Amino acid sequence: MEDNIIEIKNVKFKYEAEDENDIVYALKGINMNIKRGEFIAILGHNGCGKSTLAKLINAQMIPNEGDIIVNGFNTKEEENIWDIRKTCGMVFQNPDNQIVATIVEEDVAFGPENLGIPMPELRERVDDALKTVDMYEYKMHSPALLSGGQKQRIAIAGILAMNPDCILLDEPTAMLDPNGRKEIINTITSLNNSGKTIILITHFMEEAILADRIFVMNEGLVELEGEAKKVFSNVKKMKELGLDVPQVTELAYELKINGFNIENGVLNIDDLVSEICK
Numbered sequence: 245m246e247d248n249i250i251e252i253k254n255v256k257f258k259y260e261a262e263d264e265n266d267i268v269y270a271l272k273g274i275n276m277n278i279k280r281g282e283f284i285a286i287l288g289h290n291g292c293g294k295s296t297l298a299k300l301i302n303a304q305m306i307p308n309e310g311d312i313i314v315n316g317f318n319t320k321e322e323e324n325i326w327d328i329r330k331t332c333g334m335v336f337q338n339p340d341n342q343i344v345a346t347i348v349e350e351d352v353a354f355g356p357e358n359l360g361i362p363m364p365e366l367r368e369r370v371d372d373a374l375k376t377v378d379m380y381e382y383k384m385h386s387p388a389l390l391s392g393g394q395k396q397r398i399a400i401a402g403i404l405a406m407n408p409d410c411i412l413l414d415e416p417t418a419m420l421d422p423n424g425r426k427e428i429i430n431t432i433t434s435l436n437n438s439g440k441t442i443i444l445i446t447h448f449m450e451e452a453i454l455a456d457r458i459f460v461m462n463e464g465l466v467e468l469e470g471e472a473k474k475v476f477s478n479v480k481k482m483k484e485l486g487l488d489v490p491q492v493t494e495l496a497y498e499l500k501i502n503g504f505n506i507e508n509g510v511l512n513i514d515d516l517v518s519e520i521c522k
């Protein structure tokens with residue numbers, strides 16, 4: 245099996261517009277390789293092309309130029325769509341838009357049922373998925389009465405029940421309160437620990453620092469990539485791109501430019517304390 249679960253090769257994409265002068269490339273030449281089991285975060289200012297890229301990975305749209313290969317399947321080939329969506333499930337921002345049934349377990353069963361998974365395997369997959377996101381006891385509840393974080397966990401369970409190797413989440417915590425955000429981030433990290441590849445699009449820097457690798461996009465291109473420590477050591481560049489860095493990183497940076505001998509890319513309070521005490 246190939247080492248990269250996803251390969252994105254020089255991908256360009258434009259949305260059609262009535263007036264030809266209005267056509268702009270949303271993606272202008274993206275290259276990314278994502279290894280099996282990796283936890284990737286994608287950051288970038290509004291409109292830089294993150295969701296466009298997610299839709300291309302999920303084969304909802306195809307590149308105008310370049311290729312996206314998911315688990316060996318090129319998204320350009322129509323017959324690969326189901327293999328691609330089975331490999332890489334997608335979770336969206338608004339939990340309400342993802343719920344299709346009036347009972348939690350029916351909602352989770354929707355995806356695998358459409359894949360033609362028969363009983364009793366279907367039952368088993370639904371139960372396992374609900375246990376994984378810690379929502380098993382709610383299986384006979386109505387999703388409408390759940391909190392945002394719980395609904396989003398149900399959406400994740402629905403994807404898990406299809407047994408994907410990779411889960412792509414487009415700002416899954418953007419509409420949640422701090423508790424709901426914590427629930428989802430805990431769920432995501434434990435899924436990654438159990439071997440799932442995670443691609444998390446987010447505006448929250450505290451979420452991005454949990455990833456193995458971060459890609460920072462700007463105007464349809466990847467501007468920075470690497471481990472959190474490396475990416476966040478570019479405080480000035482991140483600000484130029486309209487992004488924040490974690491608060492501790494910013495404080496460390498301010499101390500450094502004011503003459504303190506502090507390493508770049510400090511990500512947490514403990515590291516800052518030991519840098520200051522050095």
Ligand SMILES: Nc1ncnc2c1ncn2[C@@H]1O[C@H](COP(=O)(O)OP(=O)(O)OP(=O)(O)O)[C@@H](O)[C@H]1O
Nearest residue numbers: 259260269270288289290291292293294295296297
């Ligand atoms: N359906 C569409 N038709 C035309 N242009 C679009 C469409 N969807 C997105 N765009 C444009 O493509 C560019 C990239 O948009 P995209 O939604 O991928 O950005 P994003 O990084 O996900 O932004 P956000 O952080 O706001 O979610 C933007 O300029 C946007 O206006």
Ligand SMILES: [Mg+2]
Nearest residue numbers: 294295296414
């Ligand atoms: Mg988006």
